[in-house]
Amino acid sequence: GDKVIVFSPFYENYGPDTILSGAEPIFVPLRPPEFRFDADELRAAFKQGVKALVLCNPSNPTGRVFSREELQTIADLAQEYDAFVITDEVYEHIVYAPNQHTYMASLPGMFGRTVSCNSLSKTYAITGWRIGYVIASPEVTAGVRKVHDFLTVGAPAPLQEAAVTALEFSDDYYEELRAAYTRRRDLFLGYLEKANLKFTRPEGAYYVLVDIADFDFESDTAFCTWLAKEIKVAAVPGSSFFREPVKHLVRFHFAKSESTLSAAGERLLRLAD
Numbered sequence: 001g002d003k004v005i006v007f008s009p010f011y012e013n014y015g016p017d018t019i020l021s022g023a024e025p026i027f028v029p030l031r032p033p034e035f036r037f038d039a040d041e042l043r044a045a046f047k048q049g050v051k052a053l054v055l056c057n058p059s060n061p062t063g064r065v066f067s068r069e070e071l072q073t074i075a076d077l078a079q080e081y082d083a084f085v086i087t088d089e090v091y092e093h094i095v096y097a098p099n100q101h102t103y104m105a106s107l108p109g110m111f112g113r114t115v116s117c118n119s120l121s122k123t124y125a126i127t128g129w130r131i132g133y134v135i136a137s138p139e140v141t142a143g144v145r146k147v148h149d150f151l152t153v154g155a156p157a158p159l160q161e162a163a164v165t166a167l168e169f170s171d172d173y174y175e176e177l178r179a180a181y182t183r184r185r186d187l188f189l190g191y192l193e194k195a196n197l198k199f200t201r202p203e204g205a206y207y208v209l210v211d212i213a214d215f216d217f218e219s220d221t222a223f224c225t226w227l228a229k230e231i232k233v234a235a236v237p238g239s240s241f242f243r244e245p246v247k248h249l250v251r252f253h254f255a256k257s258e259s260t261l262s263a264a265g266e267r268l269l270r271l272a273d
Contacts, residue, residue, distance in 0.1 A: 005053040007037065007043050009241035011060045011088065018054070026050060027243040032209070033200045035062040039073055046077045052084040052115075055104065061241045061251045063202025063211060065099040075107045084140075085110065090119040090132075091205040093174050094181050099203040105135065112137055115144075123177065124166045131155045131163045171227040181206055181254075184261060188254040189264025195272045206255040211236060213248040215271075220247050231271070233264045 002023040006014045007030050018025040026045045031038055044054075053074060056194050058065045067219040078085050086102045095101045119132035130152075135143050148154075173237040185202060192199050198211040219239040227250075238249030254261055 002051040003048055004040070004168045005083075007055065007059075008241075008243040009035075009238070010054070010243075010247075012227065012240060014054050014056075015243070023051070029111065029244055030059075030062065030064070032246070032249065033038055033063045033138050033198075033211070035059070035200065042073070043077060045098055046081040046083065050081065050083050051254055053084050054086045054088070056088040057104075058095060058204025059090075060091070060104065060205055061207050061236075061238070062200065063205050063207050065095055065101060065203040065264055071102055071104055071105060075104065077111050078113060078182055079109050084113050084115055086115045086117065088117050090117075090122050093116070094206060095204040096182055096185060096202070097178075101204065115140055120163050120166060122172075124163075126166075127165075129155070129159045130165070132161055134256045164218070184254045184256070184258060187258055188261045188265060190250070190259075191268055193263075195268045196272075197268070197271060207251055207253045209249045210235070211248055212250055221249050231267050233267050 003026050004018045004021075004023045006018060006025045006027055008027045009030065010027075015025050015027075026048055028037055028042055028045050028131065055066070057071075057201075061072050074085060077083075085104050089103070092103075103116065105111045105116050114136065116135040117132065118135075118157050120129065121127040121132070125134070134141060136144065150184065185206070189199070189201065192208070192210065198214075200209050202208050212220065215223060215224065220239050224235050224237050235250040235252050238251055239245075239247055241251070256264075
């Protein structure tokens with residue numbers, strides 16, 4: 001079957017969805033703590049005859065916002081090896097200064113070979129509505145509609161009408177959104193610092209990966225189980241996002257009220273003891 005590049009760590013569905021589509025995932029690591037790719041490794045992956053690359057930007061679970069230079073490297077390789085780039089940009093409006101989100105489709109020569117996937121769930125806090133959209137060439141969207149029709153049929157019409165209203169919000173809404181998440185991020189990261197926890201500062205989205213290598217646990221899963229039972233705070237084992245055998249990271253998310261984040265942060269301070 002066809003081959004598709006997937007950066008690791010990745011949102012859990014990318015690998016299985018690639019396989020269910022009859023393709024073979026080719027994993028390229030984003031190495032902690034900065035979670036950047038090696039251009040030579042990426043080129044080696046493209047040389048295997050891939051048809052597409054999947055890019056989550058801003059990234060779940062890392063919180064990375066890929067720079068324009070990094071995106072240009074991907075774009076250059078996609079054009080050189082005649083591949084598509086499938087972007088997941090659901091966190092496009094949750095980006096922290098001074099970082100800026102660049103759309104892959106906006107780069108020279110990339111509009112026709114980019115499949116831009118987006119959702120209203122995160123930006124407008126309507127995760128249960130399951131409404132999103134795809135921007136691509138007419139040939140690609142025709143295929144997308146066929147697959148979508150057989151898999152999900154369609155979203156409820158009244159919710160689609162409401163979604164159109166959301167898409168017409170003024171810039172003030174997005175500025176307030178960024179400000180609100182910046183406050184939440186800074187609040188939660190402040191507690192992590194007080195707890196002497198090592199972490200990669202998120203540039204976008206609302207996740208943070210924390211390094212637990214200094215704790216005496218056999219795995220990230222064991223740590224998360226202990227954390228939930230003893231500290232009463234839940235985290236996700238980082239290994240669930242990696243193709244590589246990474247066992248020293250856990251993921252927290254801060255898409256909660258400031259009071260909930262403060263309560264969780266106070267509990268996490270026990271880890272400093």
